[in-house]
Amino acid sequence: MKELYLGQMSGTSADGIDTVLLEISDSGMQLLGQQAQPYSTELRQRVLRLCQPGDNEIAHMGELEYLLAEAYAEAALNLLAALDIPAARIRALGCHGQTLRHHPPSCATIPFTVQCGDPNIVAEKTGIATVADFRRRDMAVGGEGAPLVPAFHCAAFAAPTEKRVIVNIGGIANITDPHTGRGFDTGPGNTLMDGWIHRHSGVNYDAAGSWAASGTVQPTLLAQLLQQPYFQSPPPKSTGRELFNLDWLDQQLSGLAPMASADVQATLLELTATTILDAIRTHVGPCEALYVCGGGANNRHLMQRLAQLSEMRVATTAALGIDPQWVEAAAFAWLARQTLHALPGNKPVATGARREVILGAIYPA
Template identity: 50%
Template sequence: MEYFIGLMSGTSMDGIDAAVCAFDDSLPEPRFQGVQAHAAGHYPAPLRERLLTLQRTVPQLSLRELAELDRDVARAFADAAGAALAAAGLPPGAIRAVGSHGQTVFHDPAGTCGSIQLGNPSLVAQRLGITTVADFRRADVAAGGQGAPLVPAFHHALFARADRPRVALNLGGIANITLLPGADASDVSGFDTGPANGLMDEWAERQLGRAYDEDGRFAASGRLHPELLEALLGDPYFAAPPPKSTGRGDFHLDWLRHRYPGLDGLAPADVQRTLCELTARTVADAIRRHGPRTQEVLACGGGTRNPLLMERLRALLAPMALGTTAGAGLDPQHVEAAAFAWLAMRTMRGLPGNLPAVTGAERPVILGGIYRA
């Protein structure tokens, strides 16, 4: 048995997930055996705000400030990994490698061929005393891909069934889907559908002074605004064909005001309710358009904790069944961290980690760089 730690903080930046994962010794590809321990880390409030600012605006920062952010994110990631390691009761020497996604602060594969994640992997490796795999996205971008989404390969390994067409749905800061029509990896496809928690969180923080809309109560107190919804659905991204990926640099409050200049004249709760509907509609439309044979949708990510969002998805997707990945054996809050443990395992074994049909890359490539402790 081999152990890897996966580290992930998504575009919502609501926490750092660390998962200690076990893999068997199957050849040529070890099989995922489950999460042995999990820990949730958090950015200090000033650091989180600085990182969010990088996503929301065109940043003006010095090289010193960039280096400081790179260092501070790495420290936070290493602390989360250390907590997971302690929870597992394992020494550092028992871990083959850490897969550290880092914190995405820039993603523009089409315009600049770039995707930047902060979190100095050499510092993570040295603080933990464990070899660290990081910088997963740029190899795919260099091969002509979007560099995202990368988790569909893991979704296929865990959730694909020959007799039951499925979709794996991640409701993070951005929503993305993996279409799993059968057991054959060549049939897998996936892409980012648009905003999820990130845009709702930003509006809730502006209106309530809290980082997110707990249990979707703010949205549930409002009414759907049809004109606002139609204006937002008119963004060209939603109709664009895959492969495609996006981020909070595309969907933020300035985007919201650009699409609907009369925003400030609406009741804040009505806006939140409409943003929730936007996520549900764009996800459901994407699944119906690209996976019409789907029988079951397995959701994961922070959005599964929003009862209103899940209720709307269930209504819009019917008669497809909507559940969470817990029904398939993996806690919905652990999926993305476990995916980067799985990707680190593949890198250390010299196996490709991307799916060209998903990212648009010219070929399968080994992802990430290896940083020795």
Template identity: 50%
Template sequence: MGICIGLISGTSLDAVDAAACEFADDATWRRLIATRAHPYPGALRAELLALQRHPDTPITLRDLARLDAAIGDCFAEAAATLMRDLGLNGAEVVAIGSHGQTVFHDPLSLHTTTQLGDPNRIAARTGVRTVADLRRADMAHGGHGAPLMPAFHHALFADERTQVVANIGGIANITVLPGAGSGHVFGFDTGPGNALLDDWAQHHLGSPYDRDGAWAASGTLDPALLQRGLADPYFGWPAPKSTGRDYFNLDWLNARDADLAARATADVQRTLLELTVESLASAIETHAPSAAGLLVCGGGARNRFLMERLTARLPRLQVSDTGAHGLDPDWVEAAGFAWLAQRTVLGLSGNLPAVTGAARPVVLGGIYPA
């Protein structure tokens, strides 16, 4: 099958992640070849964060088109630079799978989602056919269009034991991988991952994130604030379910506590970290009580204190990051969109109805020729 490149910028908007991956002729995974993190220009990132947090903010068609083009250019440059680093031309890459940048996601009332980043620009700049708009086919068949990574998690990490893969980006989601012959793969968004932690750090430290969770570790847990957070109805909704930064943001946090401004900021950060840990752990205990291991990927895998708290909260599970199982936790999602691209090119389905709630498996996305 050859080389495919996956492109993703998630809810944390850290950068456009590009991963070049090799697949066998039968489309099975072989290896991660090379990666690149391509940062957004600061002003563009700030504008996108504002849209994520306040999706009902009016925006003109001109501005929407401008953002679509600007994001497409950033994605194209990420892929083109990675190709130059590897000495690859367009004919040597089978496909690029571009997730785009989510700016709106409503699977419940409008049953649609919006990812910006013009794939025509990516195809034109790289000379590689580009697979994009990877969520809406699932939604057209009644699904949430998310999460999409469980199928990839199953392809890479499934073994004889029941395991859980936790992707902790801005939003956290889990994939339950049942042991051989013991059921279907399923998963869902458990709630906030890094989104609230990053927003609180940006607001009070002027930093985009809390390195290693050191600031959270310096604070004291506020049990009452934690319980008010966990009382949100989202945590009790049945799967399939998905969410985003438009739901879990600082406005959501302020609504949990009228006296938030009077609290020590490090104590709030400590409590927000525990909210991520507890919502993840509770979901795992409820939906995968027989799991033997937890594999963590995404930015949360680099948060030392968060990993310590997950390990302590789930003492029965062997907790590690996906690096111990062959794929660096920073690059699982980008690699997953390379995997989805090659499946689309081959006419193979990419969704799991048991995860998204779709009526049937479908081929995801559209193909934009070079």
């Protein structure tokens, strides 16, 4: 039986909401529609402010819960209107929410994770059963609560004839071996590059990696950055803005000779590529191809460096049937189906959980 699910993702880059419509049946899945809705400047600033400790956090988060929920509901209804599909045909909406803090067991004595965007409001405004709060059940059984996409990567991208790795480059980068389900966060994806170019140019990202391509990688800075213990720690592991942010970068730069800002950007891109490939070599082993999804797939210079440093075939997940921009949102549509069918959504080999569990809470329409 074919069922329709919406999936929504607003990632670490905090630039907006990706919404997809996924048709899922026992024989497979098909992406029927997609739409990106950017955050307003004010909403993005509210999100970024709460990603770091500050004053009056509870009040600010309460307001943001409401504002984000309205934005999620609007984005879902806009996509359905564009596709001329009534909400009544949608079985459920998988809404990840906006991560504000993620302190997993690997780096916190008392682990917790916070995703913002009230699913009660989303369900009420859309008239669609909403599945949310995916990460905390995995953490309740000792898992990192991340990454959750490996289970979807296995369902969508596994192939017996090719040894491949799926590389998701959002604000944070993660990898999945779709043959085993093993996956973990490798470190920064776009978050440091985005923050650095915003500081120096006022734009939110380095289009096609052109600014990084104009600079020269600084070996001393790269070596300094690679000393961060996270890169050597064994999986399962996950990370976020709490560790990899501009304050951390400033600390690394403080003891070094001044360097051109474009050279720093080039080195940050090299850090992303290097840590992804080091993680694959160490924990996956030889493979034939890398398939990239997430915003990093649009960074032409980053894709070139991955190909040059790996000497493997590097493509995007478009070659496997899903455009790289929509993979994470599709994953949460699929996870919503898992929840409604009482099926597990985590991969213990990826998150470190003691067992498979059903993820998420259901908010009926």
